Amino acid sequence: MNKILEKNLFQNRDHNHQACISEALDTANKICSAHEARFTPIRRRILELIWKSHEPVLAYDLLRILRREKDNTEPPTVYRSLDFLMEYNLIHKIESLNAYVGCSYAHRPHIGQFLICTECNQFVEIDSSKISKTILTEARQSGFEVASQTVEIYGQCPKCR
Amino acid sequence: MNKILEKNLFQNRDHNHQACISEALDTANKICSAHEARFTPIRRRILELIWKSHEPVLAYDLLRILRREKDNTEPPTVYRSLDFLMEYNLIHKIESLNAYVGCSYAHRPHIGQFLICTECNQFVEIDSSKISKTILTEARQSGFEVASQTVEIYGQCPKCR
DNA sequence: TTTTGATATGTTATATAATAACGTTTTTAC
DNA sequence: GTAAAAACGTTATTATATAACATATCAAAA
Ligand SMILES: [Zn+2]
Ligand SMILES: [Zn+2]
Ligand SMILES: [Zn+2]
Ligand SMILES: [Zn+2]
Numbered sequence: 001m002n003k004i005l006e007k008n009l010f011q012n013r014d015h016n017h018q019a020c021i022s023e024a025l026d027t028a029n030k031i032c033s034a035h036e037a038r039f040t041p042i043r044r045r046i047l048e049l050i051w052k053s054h055e056p057v058l059a060y061d062l063l064r065i066l067r068r069e070k071d072n073t074e075p076p077t078v079y080r081s082l083d084f085l086m087e088y089n090l091i092h093k094i095e096s097l098n099a100y101v102g103c104s105y106a107h108r109p110h111i112g113q114f115l116i117c118t119e120c121n122q123f124v125e126i127d128s129s130k131i132s133k134t135i136l137t138e139a140r141q142s143g144f145e146v147a148s149q150t151v152e153i154y155g156q157c158p159k160c161r
Numbered sequence: 162m163n164k165i166l167e168k169n170l171f172q173n174r175d176h177n178h179q180a181c182i183s184e185a186l187d188t189a190n191k192i193c194s195a196h197e198a199r200f201t202p203i204r205r206r207i208l209e210l211i212w213k214s215h216e217p218v219l220a221y222d223l224l225r226i227l228r229r230e231k232d233n234t235e236p237p238t239v240y241r242s243l244d245f246l247m248e249y250n251l252i253h254k255i256e257s258l259n260a261y262v263g264c265s266y267a268h269r270p271h272i273g274q275f276l277i278c279t280e281c282n283q284f285v286e287i288d289s290s291k292i293s294k295t296i297l298t299e300a301r302q303s304g305f306e307v308a309s310q311t312v313e314i315y316g317q318c319p320k321c322r
Numbered sequence: 323t324t325t326t327g328a329t330a331t332g333t334t335a336t337a338t339a340a341t342a343a344c345g346t347t348t349t350t351a352c
Numbered sequence: 353g354t355a356a357a358a359a360c361g362t363t364a365t366t367a368t369a370t371a372a373c374a375t376a377t378c379a380a381a382a
């Protein structure tokens with residue numbers, strides 16, 4: 001394969017990650033406004049924490065962090081915000097990890113797939129219509145009408161190979 | 162699409178399901194023998210219970226059933242057998258449901274995908290090389306080397322449409 | 323600007339999923 | 353028969369998620 005054609009979506013250690021966070025929060029703000037949904041401080045903080053890294057985050061890790069900031073925080077506080085953020089496609093759940101990630105395509109409709117590196121734990125969300133369409137077509141071969149797809153791909157990212 | 166070309170893998174209510182179970186147990190027996198792995202009564206019973214339906218089964222549902230048969234059964238008994246059965250590809254875990262299903266291709270290497278009906282809960286495992294290859298190719302576009310894939314597809318099966 | 327309904331958050335309790343650690347039994351190999 | 357390995361029993365705990373109800377906040381209507 002032509003190296004030049006590779007679009008490496010994995011982030012370098014030295015990228016401007018504050019920009020990733022800012023953009024995510026900004027997008028979230030716009031989307032919530034557009035839907036007249038309230039982007040409350042807790043929801044905002046949880047989204048910010050999820051974007052703190054490019055790795056999937058566990059709900060109870062979020063809980064631990066929030067408890068340091070406000071000691072009466074309980075699981076429902078976290079899960080409610082996670083549910084809200086998922087409802088508006090601002091985050092996704094990685095089912096095979098019970099972990100949550102920021103959505104990279106929140107500003108537009110998409111059917112995401114996740115590449116998760118087993119070495120460094122970094123992930124990227126891709127939106128491959130080739131994958132989603134192939135799944136649609138192949139499922140139809142069995143007379144199955146697809147409503148949603150969970151595609152979680154494990155392996156080694158470019159840096160870790 | 163040509164209806165005739167559809168290969169509907171979903172089972173009718175009146176199919177000979179005892180044959181499904183027998184075949185699965187039989188295949189398991191052979192595979193365990195070939196690997197000099199012990200197909201113990203507990204492991205056999207759990208595989209049988211998983212094959213009792215064409216629906217994903219929860220670990221604690223298995224536990225409840227086993228407890229009726231032997232009241233000192235505890236979670237590790239179930240999970241150990243599930244781990245064993247997964248190791249030899251006799252069952253798979255549906256990550257998005259925390260549930261377990263019998264493998265339909267245990268006798269040969271495969272990369273399965275799951276079609277799960279949200280109406281009747283029935284599933285089928287397909288082994289589409291189109292899907293698995295597309296995932297491989299698309300991941301490589303991002304410089305990612307695939308080691309494993311989780312593909313869980315939700316929607317409506319032919320009967321429920 | 324109070325009332326009121328809706329939404330969000332606080333709080334307590336519990337359900338569900340899975341594993342750690344260690345002891346005992348069973349199986350297999352020698 | 354004995355020893356090592358594998359399987360299973362047992363107790364405890366960790367991890368993930370939700371139910372149910374109380375209180376607080378917000379926003380629209382009166
Ligand atoms: Zn970044
Ligand atoms: Zn997304
Ligand atoms: Zn059957
Ligand atoms: Zn399979």
